[in-house]
Amino acid sequence: MKYRQLTKEQLLELHEEFAKFLATQQIDVKEWKTIKVEKPEVADEELNIFSDLVWEDVLSKTKYLEHISKNDINLFKCSSKEIIRIYIKLNDTTKSFLDTNDFNWFLKNPVNDSIDYFKASKKYAEERNLEIFKLIEMGSVISKGDLFKATSQLIQ
Known part of the structure; x- marks a missing residue:
């Protein structure tokens, strides 16, 4: 597996896409239920393959x-060849970027x-995705x- 298996919540959100994926594998609903019970390792492998496909699509x-x-x-x-990083450090210990009011203060100042x-x-030191x-x-x-984009223009 290249990435990680999708969470149950993510799989629930993608149940239609997963059904289509199983159909491309010529697995119908009845057969999927059987596989999950009788061959859990095969079911797990199908979930791994589907998860990698979803992650690859999202990351791309x-x-x-x-x-x-x-x-x-x-x-x-x-980008396709490099990653650009902007790091913002808040030196005022009385404020927090996690506080909505402080974050709004930052946006205004x-x-x-x-x-x-x-x-x-x-x-990239390894594959982009x-x-x-x-x-x-x-x-x-x-x-x-x-x-x-806003920060990048600000610090040009």
Whole structure:
């Protein structure tokens, strides 16, 4: 397995797609129920294959990631050859990016002495989608890139 198996919640959301996937494997609902009971290892392998296909599709379409914590924001732009990272450090310990009011303050006051910005880029050390997947597994979320674009213009 290249990535990880989708969670039960994710599989429930994708039940129609999974049914179509099973159909391409020439497995109908009745046969799937039998496989789950009599050959759980085969069922697990089918879930693994489907999960990898879904992850591959999602990761291939991913252009931006965000990871927001108490005092740090990591923004990523994922191109085909490199990943660009903007790191935002909040030096005011009385504020938190996780607090809605403080985050809104940051959006209204991006140029403040208590905020530091760093920008860097690097070529992928391994396959692009694997690196993006690892960032997601570490807590990053896929975004539309609005914060990345605004911050990037701010620190030019």
